[in-house]
Amino acid sequence: MRILLVEDEHKAGEYLRKGLMEAGFIVDWAKNGVDGLHEAQHSEHDLIVLDVMLPGLDGWQVLGELRKTKDTPVLFLTARDDVHDRVKGLELGADDYLIKPFSFMELIARIRTLLKRGPSRESExxxxxxxxxxxxxxxxxxxxxxxxxxxxxxxxxxxxxxxxxxxxxxxxxxxxxxxxxxxxxxxxxxxxxxxxxxxxxxxxxxxxxxxxxxxxxxxxxxx
Missing domain, CATH: 1.10.10.10 (Winged helix-like DNA-binding domain superfamily/Winged helix DNA-binding domain)
Structure with a gap:
């Protein structure tokens, strides 16, 4: 299974990439929204772990553009825990939403659940x-x-x-x-x-x- 990680914080990205690889996933890591969107649109991934606060394009913009063409499952991973932010992410087409700080075991469990479910929609x-x-x-x-x-x-x-x-x-x-x-x-x-x-x-x-x-x-x- 191949996962696209879109995370601009170097320490957090290294931690997530290493943990996901140890869990058996192939991980591509994009460090800003522009690169993340390009990778998501032009490469095939089974799931995307997407931060909200990103340089270039934020997570909302990345997801909005992605959903025009692809229905790859997206899990938002962010420190923004306001209920309005969670609702906005889900309305844009996110499949799940995990708040930082988080349990890595919970992240893996949610990823595996989404992968079992597969794409949840046909792009509109x-x-x-x-x-x-x-x-x-x-x-x-x-x-x-x-x-x-x-x-x-x-x-x-x-x-x-x-x-x-x-x-x-x-x-x-x-x-x-x-x-x-x-x-x-x-x-x-x-x-x-x-x-x-x-x-x-x-x-x-x-x-x-x-x-x-x-x-x-x-x-x-x-x-």
Missing amino acids: HIAIADVQIDLLKRRVTRGIDRIDLTAKEFSLLVLLAKRPGEVLSRTLIASQVWDMNFDSDTNVVDVAIRRLRAKLDDPYPLKLIHTARGIGYVLEEKE
Whole structure:
């Protein structure tokens, strides 16, 4: 199991890293909020132990940004014990909250409980480049522009956006979006992609939907 520790205090970080490693975890340690968010977004971790008072970005900001794209379990570890702070953390999407000073045995117990539970939610937002997808409101924006999509176009975009960088075959897309067995003579997927591109890509210099010839399509940010 791999844990991301985001803690700026060197002594506390060394203590936690050593203890977690002795408990059998692989530990990545970020010493500020900016690095912590980058690690959380671009690397895979089973759980994140996150301090609130951090340089660069505080814990609230890190969690708020992270929850737009990922649902990695987060345990807040902080000296801030005000009930309003605890409520704020939980409302932002934290899975647990432990106050400093704490028992290390309790920390390990809470971590193991969260790991058994696994991710508790599907992220309500997906972001790639300057595109924001609100899954609950079924709203898509690119930069400051609202992108109006049909129900099928929205489902198609969400399918691609949930698997960025992965080439999805026409067969898979047809089965997931249209719940149909794909007929190679049917161009429903290609037509839908063309319509989605016209709204999402054509007006903008950075193209996000790319064709893998003979295979399918992929959504990714590349030069």
